[in-house]
Amino acid sequence: MTKQVVIVGGGVIGLLTAFNLAADVEQVVVCDKGAVGQESSWAGGGIVSPLYPWRYSPAVTALAHWSQDFYPQLGAHLFSSTGVDPRSTPPGCTG
Numbered sequence: 451m452t453k454q455v456v457i458v459g460g461g462v463i464g465l466l467t468a469f470n471l472a473a474d475v476e477q478v479v480v481c482d483k484g485a486v487g488q489e490s491s492w493a494g495g496g497i498v499s500p501l502y503p504w505r506y507s508p509a510v511t512a513l514a515h516w517s518q519d520f521y522p523q524l525g526a527h528l529f530s531s532t533g534v535d536p537r538s539t540p541p542g543c544t545g
């Protein structure tokens with residue numbers, strides 16, 4: 451088993467990577483130059499479909515469709531594992 455993984459950047463990509471790796475490595479360390487989840491991941495509007503689907507290749511469109519189908523399952527898994535509901539409005543935001 452890999453002992454330690456260091457991830458630089460605590461946005462949605464780094465945090466989800468850490469979350470998924472945590473079961474398979476002894477320790478996951480997330481380093482960020484500021485607070486986690488405060489850069490573009492904070493600004494994301496929650497749109498899960500491509501804005502211009504006709505502009506993308508079939509491979510990208512297939513990935514987008516897979517991701518859309520997977521999103522409710524991922525949200526439920528995150529909520530049951532962490533108590534954080536990614537579909538809710540974060541504290542301090544109006545929505």
Ligand SMILES: Cc1cc2nc3c(=O)[nH]c(=O)nc-3n(C[C@H](O)[C@H](O)[C@H](O)COP(=O)(O)OP(=O)(O)OC[C@H]3O[C@@H](n4cnc5c(N)ncnc54)[C@H](O)[C@@H]3O)c2cc1C
Pocket residue numbers: 458459460461462463464481482483484485486487488489490491492493494495496497498
């Ligand atoms: C206004 C806006 C609206 C958006 N709306 C949507 C949407 O509706 N749907 C959608 O799918 N996407 C949307 N996006 C895009 C989406 O938010 C991003 O693609 C996504 O959040 C990127 O995640 P990330 O983890 O790669 O980056 P980030 O969330 O930016 O995280 C990167 C992290 O790395 C850290 N970092 C950077 N450099 C260093 C360093 N040298 N050392 C240590 N740490 C470092 C930063 O502090 C940050 O915390 C939107 C983006 C914006 C700006």
